[in-house]
Amino acid sequence: MSHTPTDCAAQIETLLDKRGITLTMGGEPTFVPNMPTGAEWNNDAMGPEKLGFARKLTGKLLHSHFKGGLVMQVFGKLYPGEPLPRWNLLTLQRKANGDLWTEPKRFLLGDKAGRNQPAQASRVMRAMIEQLAIDNAPIPAAEQGAKKKTIGWVLPLDYENSAWQSKPWPFDRAHPVPLIPGDSPIGLRLPLSDLPDDAIKRALTIEVRNGALEIFLPPLDWHGFQQMISTLEALSVKLDLRDLVICGYAPFNTNGETTGLGLAADPGVLEVNLPPASTWQEYNATFCAISEAAHRVGLYLTKRSLNGTIRGTGGGSHLAFGGPTPEENVFFNEPTLLTSILRYWQHHPALSYLFTGQYVGAGCQAPRIDEGAEHLLYELESACEGLEKLSYLPSPEMLDQFFRNLLTDAAGNTHRAEICLDKFWNFSSPTGKLGIVELRAFETLPTAEMMANVSLFIRAIIAMLIKRPFRKKLRRFGPKLHDRYFLPSMLLEDLEKICVDIQKAGIDYDPEWLRPVIDFRCPVVGKLSIPGGELTVRQAFEAWPLMAEESQGASTVRVVDNSTDRLEFTLSDPKLAAMGQLMINGVALPWQHVGGQPVIGLRYKCASAYPALHPHVLIQSPLTIQWQTGKETTAALYHYWNPEGPLYDGLPTTDSEANHRRQARWVPLSQPAVIKHPAIAQTAPESTWTIDLRRQ
Numbered sequence: 001m002s003h004t005p006t007d008c009a010a011q012i013e014t015l016l017d018k019r020g021i022t023l024t025m026g027g028e029p030t031f032v033p034n035m036p037t038g039a040e041w042n043n044d045a046m047g048p049e050k051l052g053f054a055r056k057l058t059g060k061l062l063h064s065h066f067k068g069g070l071v072m073q074v075f076g077k078l079y080p081g082e083p084l085p086r087w088n089l090l091t092l093q094r095k096a097n098g099d100l101w102t103e104p105k106r107f108l109l110g111d112k113a114g115r116n117q118p119a120q121a122s123r124v125m126r127a128m129i130e131q132l133a134i135d136n137a138p139i140p141a142a143e144q145g146a147k148k149k150t151i152g153w154v155l156p157l158d159y160e161n162s163a164w165q166s167k168p169w170p171f172d173r174a175h176p177v178p179l180i181p182g183d184s185p186i187g188l189r190l191p192l193s194d195l196p197d198d199a200i201k202r203a204l205t206i207e208v209r210n211g212a213l214e215i216f217l218p219p220l221d222w223h224g225f226q227q228m229i230s231t232l233e234a235l236s237v238k239l240d241l242r243d244l245v246i247c248g249y250a251p252f253n254t255n256g257e258t259t260g261l262g263l264a265a266d267p268g269v270l271e272v273n274l275p276p277a278s279t280w281q282e283y284n285a286t287f288c289a290i291s292e293a294a295h296r297v298g299l300y301l302t303k304r305s306l307n308g309t310i311r312g313t314g315g316g317s318h319l320a321f322g323g324p325t326p327e328e329n330v331f332f333n334e335p336t337l338l339t340s341i342l343r344y345w346q347h348h349p350a351l352s353y354l355f356t357g358q359y360v361g362a363g364c365q366a367p368r369i370d371e372g373a374e375h376l377l378y379e380l381e382s383a384c385e386g387l388e389k390l391s392y393l394p395s396p397e398m399l400d401q402f403f404r405n406l407l408t409d410a411a412g413n414t415h416r417a418e419i420c421l422d423k424f425w426n427f428s429s430p431t432g433k434l435g436i437v438e439l440r441a442f443e444t445l446p447t448a449e450m451m452a453n454v455s456l457f458i459r460a461i462i463a464m465l466i467k468r469p470f471r472k473k474l475r476r477f478g479p480k481l482h483d484r485y486f487l488p489s490m491l492l493e494d495l496e497k498i499c500v501d502i503q504k505a506g507i508d509y510d511p512e513w514l515r516p517v518i519d520f521r522c523p524v525v526g527k528l529s530i531p532g533g534e535l536t537v538r539q540a541f542e543a544w545p546l547m548a549e550e551s552q553g554a555s556t557v558r559v560v561d562n563s564t565d566r567l568e569f570t571l572s573d574p575k576l577a578a579m580g581q582l583m584i585n586g587v588a589l590p591w592q593h594v595g596g597q598p599v600i601g602l603r604y605k606c607a608s609a610y611p612a613l614h615p616h617v618l619i620q621s622p623l624t625i626q627w628q629t630g631k632e633t634t635a636a637l638y639h640y641w642n643p644e645g646p647l648y649d650g651l652p653t654t655d656s657e658a659n660h661r662r663q664a665r666w667v668p669l670s671q672p673a674v675i676k677h678p679a680i681a682q683t684a685p686e687s688t689w690t691i692d693l694r695r696q
Contacts (some may be wrong), residue, residue, distance in 0.1 A: 005456050009280040011507050012456075012463045019466065021330045024276040024322050025283050025459060026436075029290070029444050029451065030269035030315030031057075031299035035653065045079070045086050046265040052111025053270055054089040054263040056297040057290075059109030065289035066091050066261060068099030070229060071107045072217075073247040075188065076264070081555075084184050088273075089263040090250055096257070100229060106236045106244045114211030114243030118151075121206045124213065125153040127239060128204065131231050132157075136166040141186050141205065142176035150176060152186045152207025156200040159224030167200050185209070187216030187248050213241060217248035222258075225251035256325065261290075269315035270299065278324065280459050284452045291448040301444045301451075306648045307641055308661025310520075311358055312443035316365065317451070319458055320423070322436040326396065329435040330466070331424075335399050338437065339384040340465040342403070345419060346370060346380075346474050349485035350494035351461075352418060353541050354514075354521055355454055357443040361482065361543025362410060363560055366418045366440035370477060372410050380406050381474050388471070396435070400425035416440075445517060453513040461498065464505035479686035486541040487568045487601045487689060488522035489594040525567065526666035528636050530627045532579060533572035537625065537638065540566040540601055540690075547611045563609035565621075565640055566690065571598040580629035581678065585620060587696045588678040592689050601690030606640035617694045626672055635672035639665040 016023055032041055033053065040047025058071055070092045075085040094100050108114050125138045134157070140150040154177050158165045171177045180189040187205040195201055202218035220228060229246075236244060251258070262273035272290055277283035291301070302310050323329030331338055345351050345368075352368050353360050362371040369376050383402050387394070394402075400421060409416040414426075418441045426432025439458065445451050477485075484490045495518075499511040521539075528535040544560040569589070571577055577591045577598040584602055591598040604620040621640040626633055642648050643665060652658040681691045 005453060005513060006281070008460065008507060008509050009284075009456055012460055013279055013281075015463050015467060015506065021466065022278050022324050022328055023330060023459070023462065024278055024324055025280065025455065026274045026276045026320045027283070027287070027317060027442075027455065028271050028273055028315075028320075029287065029301065029317045030266065030271045030313040031294050031301060031444075032269055032303050032313050033298050034300060035651065036268075036303055037651070040265075040268075042268050045082065045267045046084065049111070050265055050270055051087065051089075053297060053299055054265075055107075055109045056111055057263060057270075057293055057299060058089055058091055059104070059107075060293035060296055061091065061261070061290065062104040062107075062109070064293060065286065066093060068102065069093045069104075069261075070101040071104075071109070071246065072250060073245055074250050075184070075247075084182070085188070086265045088265070091261045092250065093259050094257060095259055100226075100258075101233055103233055103236060106233075106241055108212045108243040108245050114208075114213065114245075116208045116211050116213045116243055118208045120213055121153055121208050124215070124235070124239065124241065125155065125204075125206045127235055128206070128231070129155060131235055132164045134164055134166045136168060137172075139169060139171045140173055140176040141179055141190075141207075144178050144181065148176055148178075151179075152205055154186070154190065155204045156202070157204045157218055158200050158202050159220050159227070162223065164224075165200065167198075169195060169199060185214055185216050185247055187218075212243050212245045214245045214247055217246065219249040220251055222251045222254040261286075266315055269313050271315055276320075276322065276324075280456050283455060287451060287455075288448045291451075302446045304652045304655070304658040306651060307665065308652060308658040308663075310446070310655065310658055312445060314357065315444070316440060317442045317444040318420075318438050318440045319442055319455060320436045320438045321459075321462060322434060326433075326435050331435055331437060332396055332399065333393075334466070335394055336388050336469060337462075337466060338399070338403070339387055340470040341437065341462065342369075342380065342384060342419060343472060343474060344461065344465060344470045346377075347470075347472065348494050348498055349477075349481065350491045350498065351458075352441050353485065354491050354495065354518065355443065355445075356441040359544055359560070359562075360486070360541050361545075363544065363546040363558075365416055366420075367409050367416070368418050368481075369406065370474075370481065372408075376406060377474050377476065384474075396425040396433070397427075446520060447516075450517050450520070454517060457509060457514060460502045460507045460509045464502050464507060467505045468501075480689070482543055482690075483601075483687050484689045486543070486566055487594075487599060488518065488538050488540060489568060489570060489597060489599045490689075491522075492518060493594055522568070525662070526625075526636060526638055528625060528627060528634055528668075530576065530580065530634055531629060531632065533576050535582070535625075535627055536570050536572070538568045538570070540568045542566040542603070545613065550611075559611065561609055561612040563605055563607050563612045564603055564694075565606035566601060566603045567623075567638075569600050569602065569625075574598055580627050583624075583626045583628060583675055583678045584691075585624050585693060585696075586675055586679055587681050587691070587693065589681055589691055590683075599689070602693060603687070603690050604693035614694055620693050622667075624669075624672075626675065628675060628678075631674055633672050633674050635669040637667040637669060639667070641665075643667060 040050045072090045074088050074090050078085045138153040138155050141152045141154050142148040156166050182189050192201045205216040259275040264271040407417040408414050420438040423434045423436040502509045526537045544562045546558050549556045582589045589600045605617050606621045622637040626635040
């Protein structure tokens, strides 16, 4: 057995090197501040505080892990109901041949407003025109309306045949460019569709917003982009520019010469798009640097709930695998690796539930394929067999079509699938043809070490499947999928089986490296000392069902019924199961066994919700947990919520305060009453390992 994860990682890279495979990996960890109370840290994607944090984090990274990087504020998708495209603070680096930008002090990299005055925009635009040797005059840009006050300057600009090109637009100082109404940089608000057909429909724009000198770059290829950045940096030194924000479009056709780190605005979190790494060691070094820098600016990988539960940040922390180029991509060169992954993940629910967020099941952000329509397993198996029997190497387009219409959620959304191919070979997305397989059932964990061990675990599985392809028939779990595999003991048993498979492939992955992850995802909520041993209660997983559609103005929405909770009960000694009786709220629970250990799950109504299923069932918290042997009984109350009142005094401000709230919800009873005639638990085909207290 290897002594450290680093030793294990070396074994993985040796296995890949022997086969001539470069398996790139990336991820999307998410961060929040210590007290994430604003709308941008709950449901909204963008907000002023989030952008300030992104700039501070970028500033730290420029001085540590990303020296010589260029900072750009680029823009992504415009989502329905959001007024602006979401920003992405991109740190762009050369892979070789020196720095891209050497003056980080010029950038606005804090959470304060800049110090530039509006007149600075005109001064810098004139200097840029001189430096680029452009024979054209800048055009003022103004908001539409009677006053038409100039707020920035526009220069039609393109780069063709290794030279800068500019042509006049039908505007001038007396007739400024009429901007489309909005609050984004003027480079995104130009009336390009109103220009003559022969006009250059790209432009450099400069303005001062909130004291920041914003220079918006048009789309440029890599050669022109390098010239533009070189000119900008020289000018920033010459004019001593400060609080500079370079925004607009990142370069295209970079021929693999660049790499980049993106800090993206995402609902409720700041998402970090890691640059693709060729090895786990490289991936881990980058993530550790980001995590350390994030802590220094007050960003964290977890957040605290009102009742003291500490969870991941709530955003995704997906893992993505691919290759350095399409020609070197292992999924294109060995396409049956994709079928091995699909088969193996379906066989092992631990990969679907142990590393994901609080919410699992059919309606979550990353449902398993067997949580969808009944026919999907049959169709997936047919697709896997068809691909494995091909006598020729399929094109990326054909390979994508094998699975695109199967790997979706119940509504057909390809992005909300456990194994997502949105960036595999997707013609409908500008960043879709990357050969990337994205594993979405992962959420942030509280430490960089935990995140590192999980990413190493997944890389070990993929390396194992490269060496030992997996061809077993898909499993028909049926009702036992949730009934059994929402329980930590079953998932731990499954995890150990996976580690045995990895070790058979010559990779010494120690399952103990994942023990802290299990304890975080399935924490002990209470222990009851009983004659001869101990009863342990752990948090289990729960699927919250989607409610019916509701109309909200012009749109329809679906919410989930989050009024239920699930717990797991285990005994320290198998012999204890025959020595006493476990009762919850007066209902006697039967035992199942995992590896000889007595185990039983409990599902109950923990809170009120609207809309919700079963309105006739009252809240069943606190739970009265009793262990009875003859006339002797020990017991405790478990409160899902505050045992001292209906409300908490705000969110816990520290982990210590959160821990105090968690401990306060477990209340030992000193003189519990003996139950002479407990109710016998009712079961159903869907719930034999987990007793549903709502049915009792």
